[in-house]
Amino acid sequence: MNPGTIAAQLIPGEWFWFRESMYKVNLFIHIYLTILGGIFAVLQFFPAIRRRAVILHRLNGYGVSFCLIVGNISGSIVARRSFGGELNTQSGYYTLGIMIVFAGLMGLYNVKKDTRRHRKWMLRMVTYFSAIITARLIMLAAREIITIIGTYYSVWRCDEIIELLADPQAVQSAFPQCVAGGVNHTSLWVAVHASTREGPLYAASSVRATNGMALWIATLMHIVGVEYYINKTEAANQMPITPSIFAVTFVHVHTRAPAFQHTATVLRGKSSLELGFSDVRIPVYQ
Secondary structure (H helix, E strand, C coil): CCHHHHHHHCCCCCHHHHCCHHHHHHHHHHHHHHHHHHHHHHHHHCHHHHHHCHHHHHHHHHHHHHHHHHHHHHHHHHCCCHHHHCHHHHHHHHHHHHHHHHHHHHHHHCCCCCHHHHHHHHHHHHHHHCHHHHHHHHHHHHHHHHHHHCCCEEEEEHHHHHHHHCCHHHHHHHCHHHHCCCCCCCCCEEEEECCCCCCHHHHHHHHHHHHHHHHHHHHHHHHHHHHHHHHHCHHHHHCCCCHHHCCEEEEEEECCCCCCCEEEEEECCEEEEEECCCEEEEEEEC
16 A cells, blocks of 8 residues: 555545544554555465474464554554544454454464464454454445435534535535534534445445444454354364375384383374384384
């Protein structure tokens, strides 16, 4: 995303708040880190990388965790004004941000203690993070539905409307209370019709009206989905690595080793102890 064109790429009215230094810095941190984290998170799910490039998997995992955790903390700061900053939107973003950060920290905590728990928490983190994509898809449909219904509104501050419309006559015609004498534009709020067919202001109003609802529904869907998947794959996750992963050839060596001589063989990641065998089987992994 080009920083010079970000104002035009945002939902109309968003740049009114995001141009402030605190929001602007955190917005860019949020955008760039979450995009990088989302892209490289895909690599973590390739079995070949997990099993054959453990160091790459580990380093990439630390990088993804850093990007998503820091990116979501920055996003939580921006959430104060995101899509109008309504309470249902703020609470949705804060809740999702806490869930992502907590899952990521738990995944890092268990990375060397318990790989099964590590897997579960990292699955949760990535799944929670992707709830934003589902929320956007829900919002696209919801905007059209409330446009057809035609009775939904969102609340805007007058100075937001005046800057977005940039036409005193248009403001006077649609929102005369915003230009009345003696009115403080920063303390007067008006209802704006939510519709995708009446211009940028009203289309942005439809986004504000549906974003919080879409975010909460998407979050619930992803919570249920990831827990269902973890539960269904729990049995497979408990199984040892199958021999099909490796081509194993056993070489039989006849020896005059005394009885009770200990010979260790390794198979499927577990050690077995053979006692008193003079014919020793040595596995050769190819």
